[in-house]
Amino acid sequence: VSELDLIRWIRGRIGKRTGRIVVDSGDDAAVLKGGRGHLLFKTDSVIDGVHFDSRTAKPEDIGHKALARCLSDIGAMGCYPTFAVVAMMIPRNAREAWIKRLLTGLDRTARRFQTAVVGGDVASHAGKLAINVALLGETRGLEPVRRSGARVGDAIAVTGPLGGSILGKHLKFTPRVREGIELNRRFEIHSMIDLSDGLATDLGHLCSESRVGAVVDESRIPIAPAARRLPGLPLDHALFDGEDYELLFTLPQTEAVRVEKAGRGRVIGQVSAIDGIYLRARNGNLREVQRRGWEHRFRR
Amino acid sequence: VSELDLIRWIRGRIGKRTGRIVVDSGDDAAVLKGGRGHLLFKTDSVIDGVHFDSRTAKPEDIGHKALARCLSDIGAMGCYPTFAVVAMMIPRNAREAWIKRLLTGLDRTARRFQTAVVGGDVASHAGKLAINVALLGETRGLEPVRRSGARVGDAIAVTGPLGGSILGKHLKFTPRVREGIELNRRFEIHSMIDLSDGLATDLGHLCSESRVGAVVDESRIPIAPAARRLPGLPLDHALFDGEDYELLFTLPQTEAVRVEKAGRGRVIGQVSAIDGIYLRARNGNLREVQRRGWEHRFRR
Numbered sequence: 001v002s003e004l005d006l007i008r009w010i011r012g013r014i015g016k017r018t019g020r021i022v023v024d025s026g027d028d029a030a031v032l033k034g035g036r037g038h039l040l041f042k043t044d045s046v047i048d049g050v051h052f053d054s055r056t057a058k059p060e061d062i063g064h065k066a067l068a069r070c071l072s073d074i075g076a077m078g079c080y081p082t083f084a085v086v087a088m089m090i091p092r093n094a095r096e097a098w099i100k101r102l103l104t105g106l107d108r109t110a111r112r113f114q115t116a117v118v119g120g121d122v123a124s125h126a127g128k129l130a131i132n133v134a135l136l137g138e139t140r141g142l143e144p145v146r147r148s149g150a151r152v153g154d155a156i157a158v159t160g161p162l163g164g165s166i167l168g169k170h171l172k173f174t175p176r177v178r179e180g181i182e183l184n185r186r187f188e189i190h191s192m193i194d195l196s197d198g199l200a201t202d203l204g205h206l207c208s209e210s211r212v213g214a215v216v217d218e219s220r221i222p223i224a225p226a227a228r229r230l231p232g233l234p235l236d237h238a239l240f241d242g243e244d245y246e247l248l249f250t251l252p253q254t255e256a257v258r259v260e261k262a263g264r265g266r267v268i269g270q271v272s273a274i275d276g277i278y279l280r281a282r283n284g285n286l287r288e289v290q291r292r293g294w295e296h297r298f299r300r
Numbered sequence: 301v302s303e304l305d306l307i308r309w310i311r312g313r314i315g316k317r318t319g320r321i322v323v324d325s326g327d328d329a330a331v332l333k334g335g336r337g338h339l340l341f342k343t344d345s346v347i348d349g350v351h352f353d354s355r356t357a358k359p360e361d362i363g364h365k366a367l368a369r370c371l372s373d374i375g376a377m378g379c380y381p382t383f384a385v386v387a388m389m390i391p392r393n394a395r396e397a398w399i400k401r402l403l404t405g406l407d408r409t410a411r412r413f414q415t416a417v418v419g420g421d422v423a424s425h426a427g428k429l430a431i432n433v434a435l436l437g438e439t440r441g442l443e444p445v446r447r448s449g450a451r452v453g454d455a456i457a458v459t460g461p462l463g464g465s466i467l468g469k470h471l472k473f474t475p476r477v478r479e480g481i482e483l484n485r486r487f488e489i490h491s492m493i494d495l496s497d498g499l500a501t502d503l504g505h506l507c508s509e510s511r512v513g514a515v516v517d518e519s520r521i522p523i524a525p526a527a528r529r530l531p532g533l534p535l536d537h538a539l540f541d542g543e544d545y546e547l548l549f550t551l552p553q554t555e556a557v558r559v560e561k562a563g564r565g566r567v568i569g570q571v572s573a574i575d576g577i578y579l580r581a582r583n584g585n586l587r588e589v590q591r592r593g594w595e596h597r598f599r600r
Contacts, residue, residue, distance in 0.1 A: 028342070040331055042385065083341060087432050134387075
């Protein structure tokens with residue numbers, strides 16, 4: 001792969017679908033018209049052998065995942081993604097057509113979420129493929145939903161079923177950008193996070209940022225069909241598998257009723273004043289959940 | 301190295317020196333108060349064995365370089381850097397103290413250039429150390445200086461001596477942010493680029509973006525002392541070594557006189573209507589310069 005050729009290809013093909021690009025990525029830096037409200041800024045990397053396996057994954061899916069992980073984070077703030085820059089570290093023996101398929105997948109996802117790729121960097125090296133995406137977003141008059149806003153008594157809800165993402169969803173998930181914005185616009189959401197590390201771990205993050213605890217009803221956790229196709233307890237997969245990329249959020253009980261009626265989320269528990277994440281079994285017994293979500297899916 | 305511990309350390313230590321951070325990096329994304337004018341957006345990576353050698357380089361210098369390369373690009377637009385996010389890929393056997401020294405070096409450079417590190421990502425992997433920086437900037441009422449604005453008859457100037465960066469400057473260079481802003485504010489600069497790939501290559505980029513050619517006076521190129529300490533012709537090092545990170549810019553001849561009087565640059569040639577980069581020898585003879593700057597210093 002020639003770095004310059006690839007950059008030229010990217011520059012010609014990707015990310016000019018907005019009137020807000022003043023200077024494109026052919027210059028030292030992209031120049032963009034400022035948007036409405038505050039900025040959101042996020043960076044994230046995916047690495048071959050950690051976040052995907054380049055021997056089995058389709059390159060389009062890898063490109064999708066690289067961007068979608070960042071989109072998911074902006075969605076978890078309930079805000080609008082706008083511009084991305086993409087830095088790739090490419091093995092010296094990479095085939096150019098394969099890399100272009102990866103970038104085409106990334107660009108397709110960018111289009112789908114009204115995001116423009118406005119810059120990039122390509123470096124070939126002796127190591128494995130890695131892709132870094134830095135993503136900008138904007139508030140457009142909305143208040144970003146933080147992790148730290150959960151209040152005792154809030155309902156805890158999720159946007160979709162959990163567990164078993166390793167069977168495919170970890171590569172093909174839909175980042176909940178539209179859902180996050182809609183929740184933020186139409187409902188009073190106190191706190192929100194995206195489920196990348198697993199329900200137990202991410203609910204733990206949300207609770208520790210908010211200085212609260214949580215009780216989750218075992219029977220209310222929506223379990224993905226994939227979680228039942230894996231060895232082990234489906235509930236454990238729903239609790240501990242990472243990379244579901246659904247949204248986890250807390251809100252007043254009355255708002256939660258509205259959210260459930262609108263089909264925008266499912267209540268799974270309640271924020272409590274007692275530290276720790278507890279699981280309520282069908283018989284009413286409580287047990288504390290040990291956090292054991294993993295930081296990256298392939299690392300176990 | 302524990303990824304979460306390191307992120308917590310970064311969050312506590314780095315990048316809170318501005319009133320513009322609404323939500324810090326502990327959330328899904330940082331939230332920042334919008335600034336004045338247009339946004340600039342840039343990404344760049346440095347990789348062990350390509351852009352530095354972790355066996356010999358001081359970690360503080362590696363951190364400096366990772367950020368300074370992006371700062372140099374914002375400087376080359378004549379604009380103000382503001383916020384950075386840093387993504388690190390860390391070898392599994394990395395020592396935590398060494399990584400913290402690297403981040404301390406990066407943060408020191410951030411402070412020096414009024415830039416706040418507002419987010420990060422840490423992933424350990426089986427490969428080598430790599431650091432990606434995405435940097436935002438803003439125009440604050442200035443017009444960004446593009447590569448494409450050179451006009452026939454412009455003087456071509458540089459901010460400092462060239463060549464031999466491999467002897468140390470490639471790690472310790474000062475990104476010409478202040479110089480770029482000052483040139484943009486006080487003078488009529490038609491085009492600008494930072495010298496990362498070498499004078500011959502980067503002047504080539506600037507000329508092809510501007511659809512012009514250039515004649516450079518051999519005797520006027522400022523040659524760094526380091527270029528004379530290397531084998532080979534010092535002039536060749538000044539022309540073809542990468543990573544000087546000085547600014548190369550073009551401007552009207554009358555402005556060039558003012559710039560030289562103010563000690564803000566040295567004129568080395570003139571923009572011409574004839575395609576290609578030509579070198580004028582002391583005897584007046586012209587020869588075309590073959591571009592052979594390298595894309596990355598360690599790759600040859």
